[in-house]
Amino acid sequence: MSRAANAERTARQRWAMPGSSHDKFVALLQFALPVGIGVLAAFLVMAPLFMGGDVSFVLDKNKVAVAQERMKLEAAQYRGQDAKGQAFTLDAASAVQRSSAEPVVQLATLSAGLAMRDGPAKITAPSGLYDMRSEQVKIDGPIDFTAADGYRLGTTGATVDLKTRKMLSDGAVQGSTPMGTFSANRLSADLEGRVVRLEGNARLRIVPKNANRR
Structure with missing residues (x-):
């Protein structure tokens, strides 16, 4: 295996290791996505009351x-x-x-x-x-x-x-x-x-x- 291929594999391994930037990004998404979905659902429920639309x-x-x-x-x-x-x-x-x-x-x-x-x-x-x-x-x-x-x-x-x-x-x-x-x-x-x-x-x-x- 060439030195370039070996270096690339080593970089990917470091990127996927626990505590790496990728690991922190995944952890952030696990928290942010449910919160974002909750905020969006609340907005969709409350929007008709503040946007002047017809409500029956x-x-x-x-x-x-x-x-x-x-x-x-x-x-x-x-x-x-x-x-x-x-x-x-x-x-x-x-x-x-x-x-x-x-x-x-x-x-x-x-x-x-x-x-x-x-x-x-x-x-x-x-x-x-x-x-x-x-x-x-x-x-x-x-x-x-x-x-x-x-x-x-x-x-x-x-x-x-x-x-x-x-x-x-x-x-x-x-x-x-x-x-x-x-x-x-x-x-x-x-x-x-x-x-x-x-x-x-x-x-x-x-x-x-x-x-x-x-």
Whole structure:
């Protein structure tokens, strides 16, 4: 064997010996690679919260922890049951909870699905405030309620109690039912019983053919 080949082999042997630079480099990789993988995994998990991307959640109000700081969700859904054990879901395009001290969530483009005795019903509105403790939704804009049997109630500015399936206006209202149109200083409605009560300057315009049909 030539002197050059022998010298090269000797150099490789020294490079592979315990305590050599190669041995130290391998030991460093054994520590650095797991740490790097852990950091990368943590970044991938936390990145959506800090990069402004859309995050979707399905939340059970009885299980979800109240946010310690301001929290904004996209495509949020809340689930619960009324006093009779009937299920309801509350969906929103976005939901904002300002702090843990305020259990009220600001909802945009909301839709509530209610399981009722006569079949499912639905409430839609452009925006509202949902109180997770009282299970009430306060809506300032137009409200549209539709039931499985074709009953429909439209009005503006009211609070819907998801537990009792009752609606109470915050002030003067105007709207419609299958019988006709109405206006009053105040409204209260039993959504499951299909009963609407008007108080103060109540005006009701009945469409005869619709009233007879019902």
